[in-house]
Structure formats: C-alpha cells, structure tokens
Amino acid sequence: MKIYPIETGNFKLDGGAMFGVVPKSIWQRTNPADEKNMISMSMRCMLIEDGDRLILVDTGLGSKQSDKFFGYYYLFGDFSLDASLAQYGFHRDDITDIFLTHLHFDHCGGSIQWNKDRTGYEPAFKNAKFWSNKNHWDWAVNPNPREKASFLKENILPIEESGQLNFVASNTQEQVGFDVLFMDGHTEKQMLPKINYQGKTVVFMADLLPTTGHIPLPYVMGYDTRPLLTIKEKEQFLNEAADQEYFLFLEHDAYTELCTVQHTEKGVRLKETFKFTDIFN
Template identity: 80%
Template sequence: MKIYPIETGNFKLDGGAMFGVVPKTIWQKTNPADANNLIDMSMRCMLIENGQQLILIDTGLGAKQSEKFFSYYYLYGDFSLNSSLKKLGYHRDDITDVFLTHLHFDHCGGVIEWNTSKSMLQPAFKNAKIWSNNAHWKWATEPNPREKASFLKENIFPIEENGQLNFIDNNGQNSLGFDILFMDGHTEKQMLPKITYQGKTIVFMADLLPTIGHIPLPYVMGYDTRPLLTIKEKDNFLKEAADNNYYLFLEHDAHHELCTVMHTEKGVRLKNTHKFIDIFN
C-alpha cells in the first residue's frame, strides 16, 4: 500500500461559522482571519494505492459551479486535483474507487463534471465506483433546511444515474482495505477512514476535526447539525487517538497535513504537527 496527500485547492470560510460559539479573540490565535473574517481552508484529499485499486478519498469542490458560486468561497492558490494526480503519474481515469466521507459540496463536488461542450454533466472518474452509505445518501437526497445549501443535487443525483453508486454497509464492511468510523454530529453517517499504514494508524478526519484549532471540545463548527453529539464523538475519538498515537490527516487545515494529540490536565490537546512525507515514506 502507498498513500499520498492530494491537494485539490484552497478556499476561505467565515471564521465565526467555523468555530460556532467560541469567541474570535480565542480562535484567531490558531486560525487568524483576514479583514473579512475569513480563515484559510484546504480541500486536501488522499490517494491510496492498494494492489489493483487506486482509491481517492473525497474530491474537493470540482470546477463545474458558476463563477458567482466560487466567488463566495474565495478560491486561492495553484493546487488542483488534476495537477496533483499528474505529479504522481496518474490521471482521473486511473481511479478505481472514490470514497466520499459525506456529500457536502466541498467534499464531493469534483465527482461530477461538465462535458467538453458544457451541455451535460458526466462522471469525472469514468472508471470508478463511487462509495457512500445508504443512511447518508437518504439524508443528502432528502435534505433538511439547515444543510440544503450544502447538498447540491448536481453533485449527487448523477452518481446514481451514471450507475456508479455503491454503498458501504452499516457495519463499515468494505473492499477498500481500511476500517471506517461513522460520525453523526456534523451530518448523518459521515465516514472517517481509519488506515493501518507502515505500522502506524492514520485517520482521515474530514469534518470531525477540520483544523488543529478545533481540538478543544467546545470548538465545534456552526455547520454541525448536532453540535452536542459532535462534542461527544470528538471527546471519545481524541482520547482514543491520544492513547494510541494516531496520526490525524487534516482535510481542511491549510497549513498542517497531519497532527498527533496527547492527554493534558486540560483534556486532549495538540502534541505535534507533521508533513506527511516526514512521517511516511
């Protein structure tokens, strides 16, 4: 098995929305905001070579939305999914499986694209199975008012229409070579891959832990549908991560790829941050 971080692009989100009830005077120490109160965010995905499988975890925003849509999120930097794959000698058509942690647009937007003439939508990974789970799919295709703007039908319904949709079962059993942790605080049945690699454990954090600034328990996003449940899930997970020295792969932290955590008198806190290549080679 080989694992690679895949940078698909950076964007900005409102710092207040990202930290909920935590005051700006506190959260800006780890996540400084610009003049518009926006903080830096990454859309860092993961590529796994596992025998004959080439698995992509999440896809970033993609490129099919309107200029107006993208203007809301202040995209910046030179990263793209295509260029990141190319650096590794791969193309979208080589991907055998796309695993979606959940169906919010910044995690799944790249799974569907326009055709050349922009007359119809088509699979961005034409040879891949696309993985979700039944409970989350139902949640996303019958969205609640709070999340409706994050579940874009043009990202979701074509997956099924194209015949690519596959479901992970309720116990997390799968053929992808890693375990899955289900989390319900951010959205129904978000899936976090838990991967044994080079004798260590990596957990792809998705939106349970967006950045290192979100490690303290009350630091929960305003986007979460069940914030008290997020706190409970995060508490249980971070204790386990500290006990077992898990490496936490940060999808949304624009400045840190990995972190580890440790127990302190104040609860679980940051231990170290790392570049992926410095730990795994």
C-alpha cells in the same frame, strides 16, 4: 499500500461559522482571519494505492459551479486535483474508487463535471466506483433546510444516474480495504477512513476535526447539525487517538497535513504537527 496527500485547492470560510460559540479573540490565535473575517482552508484529499486499486478519498470542490458560487468561497492558490495526481504519476482515469466521507459540496463537488457539450453532467472519474452509505445518501438527496445549500443535486444525483454508486456496509475492509468510523454530529453518517499504514494508524478526519484549532471540545463548527453530539464523538475519538497514538490526516487545515494529540491537564490537546512525508515514505 502507498498513501499520497492530494491538494485540490484552497478556499476561505467565515471564521465565526467555523468555530461556532467560540469568540474570535480565542480562535484567531490558531486560525488567523483576514479583513473580511475569513480563514484559510484546504481541500486536502487522500490517494490510496493498494494493489490494483487506486482509491481517492473525497474530491474537493471541482470546477463546474458558477463564478458567482466560487465568489463566495474566495478560491486561491495554484493547487488542483489533476496536478496533484500527476505529481505522483497518476491520471483521474486511473482512479478505481472514489470514497466520499459525506456529500457536502467541498467534499464531493469534484466527483461530477460538465459533459462535453455542457448540456448535462457526468462523473469526472469514468472508471471509478463511488462509495457512500445508504443512510447518508438518503439524508443528502432529501436535505433538511439547514444543509440544503451544502447538498447540491448536481454533485449528487449524477453519481446514481451513472450506475457507479455503491454503498458501504459492515464489511468495509472487504469493500474498500480499510475500516470506517461513522460520525453523526456534523451530518448523518459521515465516514472517516481508519487505515493501518506502515505500522501506524492514520485517520482521515474530514469534518470531525477540520483543523488543529478545533481540538478543544467546545470548538465546534456552526455548520454541524448536532453540535452536542459532535462534542461527544470528538471527545471519545480524541481520547482514543491520544491513547493509541493515531496520526490524524487533516482535510481542511491550510497549514498542517498531519498531527498527533496527547492527554493534558486541560484535556486532549495538540502534540505535534507534521508534513505527511515527515512520517511516511
């Protein structure tokens, strides 16, 4: 097995929304805001080369939305999914599996693109199986008012229409080659890949832990549908991560790819930060 970090682009979100009830005077110490109160975010995906399979975890925003849509999210930087794949000698047509942690637009938007004559949509990965889970899929295609703006039908329905949609079950090792942790605080049945790699455990954190600044338990996004459950899930996971010395792969942290955590008198806190290649070769 070989794992590669895939940078698909950077964007900005409102810092207050990203930290919920935590005051700006505190959260800006780790996540500095610009003059519009926006903080920098990455859309860092993970590519897993495992035998004859090439599995991409999440796909970023994509490029099919309108200029008005992208204007809300202040895209910046030179990263792109295709350029990141090419850096490692791959093309999107080589991808055999797309594993979607959940169906919010910044995690799955790159899965679907315009067709050639821009009359409709098609999968951006023509040779891939797309993996979700039944509970989350049903949640996303019948969205609640709170999440409706994050579950965009043009990102989701074409996956099913293509015939490429698959649902994970209890045997995720057999289906996708790694264990999956299910989390319900951010959204229904978000999936976190948990991977044994080079003698260590790597967990793809998705939106359970967007950045290192979100490690303290009350630091929960305003986007979460069940914030008290997020706190409970995060507490349980971070204690385990500190005990077992997990490496946490951060999807949204613009400054840190990988981190570890440790027990302190104040609870679990950040231990060390790394580039992926500092630890894994």
